[in-house]
Amino acid sequence: MQIHIVRQGETLYGIAQAYSTTASEIIETNEIPNPTQLVVGQAIVIPISGQFYWVKQGDTLSSISRKFGVTPQILGRINNLQINETLTIGFRLYIPPKTKTKAEFNAYVEPLGDQVSPNLEQAAREAAPYLTYLGPFSFRIRRDGSLEEPLLNNFAQIAKDNDVTLMMIVTNLEEDGFSDELGRIVLTNQTIQNKLLDNIVKTAKKYGFRDIHFDMEYLRPQDREAYNKFLIKARERFKKEGWLISTALAPKTSGEQKGKWYEAHDYKAHGEIVDFVVIMTYEWGYSGGPPMAVSPIGPVKEVLDYALTEIPSNKIMMGQNLYGYDWTLPFEPGGEFAKAVSPQQAIQLASRYNVPIQYDSEAQAPHFNYRDREGNSHKVWFEDARSIQAKFDLVKQLKLRGVSYWKLGLSFPQNWLLITDNFEVEKKTIQ
Secondary structure, eight states, X not given: OEEEEOOTTOOHHHHHHHTTSOHHHHHHHHTOSOTTSOOTTOEEEEOSSSEEEEOXXXXXXXXXXXXXXXXXXXHHHHTTOOTTOOOOTTOEEEEOOOOOEEEEEEEEEOOOTTXXXXXXXXXXXXXXXXXXEEEESOXXXXXXXXXXXXXXXXXXXXXXXXXXXXXXXXXXXXXTEEOHHHHHHHHHOHHHHHHHHHHHHHHHHHHTOOEEEEEOOSOOGGGHHHHHHHHHHHHHHHHTTTOEEEEEEOOOSSTTOOSTTTTTOOHHHHHHHSSEEEEOXXXXXXXXXXXXXXXXXXXXXXXXXXXXXXXXXXXXXXXXXXXXEEEEESOOTTSOOOEEEOHHHHHHHHHHTTOOXXXXXXXXXXXXXXXXXXXXXXXXXXXXXXHHHHHHHHHHHHTOSXXXXXXXXXXXXXXXHHHXXXXXXXXXXXX
16 A cells, blocks of 8 residues: 655545546555545545555666665566666556564543443444454452442444454543552552452453453552552462453653652563553643644654663554544643544544644654634644554564554544455454
């Protein structure tokens, strides 16, 4: 597959002709929301095997082959060219597809309210072929060691139908936030802790969960070692059932990083105890903060580089957002919260207000500004095919286990297209 960036005056028909495909195929695979009014700077995934390259001044078969990681001999044979042949500027070369890397993919799904919306269930169904794990968010721990269950509807059946491992996410959420006091109780009271583990096993057997995933956040720093001991205890219990155990970790850049979100998360210990970790490498740009990319690649890589000093690469799943934010300007701390938008919704906004999409090469993220009908200025940061491909390249470069998405429900069809182009999704058979 190939990523094309729309230029001034281009149409889907013309783009399709250039890549020897059809406009309808491009529209269908990308689920393009604005087919008759493309936006300058809009990223489109071209649904072809391999990709095309148009020769530029100074190009040789050898230089092009180095750029795409294929030998000059193969490139020449495929394109009916001699190795030392002078290339004509503008000549279209076909580049064969690269070898795919094996990787695992997880997606959280968060039902809200008193019922699961049909759209959310459909999102899980559409994503499942590309997933290793599916995690309904979340089973909330109660202070007596019992569990408050999330809405599950047909998620277990969707996972089963697609050979996806169902992930049981266990959290210390109370009301609208993570509770350090609840964490203290669970991690220091052995009676309640044993009851909790009994309830987790009972529930996992009831619904068919095969990975138990602890997302315990905002813990007291002094509970760091207690959390490690709890995970060892839980691992021994779950291994008897043949289950995996995993954890979610805050995005740290050093072992000495201060704050309740970080100090109780011991990267080295988790790397030794659990089967894999999900590092939450997103929310630099967040709804209550100033406009910026949600997961800029520089800070993401800084976190992963530190993680790799403490955790084996094959145990690390990089967290990735499936959304962006729309901020009303000027930003004022404590003022209006930014609205979450899907990549599709972001493109629709740019098309509606006829503004170009820009791309920040440092953050590796798209963004644009617009003024709404009431005259308010806005800034939008979101994800597109380019930003996702940059993250996929990072996963391959660092040899990570895979990617974990927060969260399903906001449409981003290009992400799934690029998974199939870059990776062979691993499916697990856990008895």
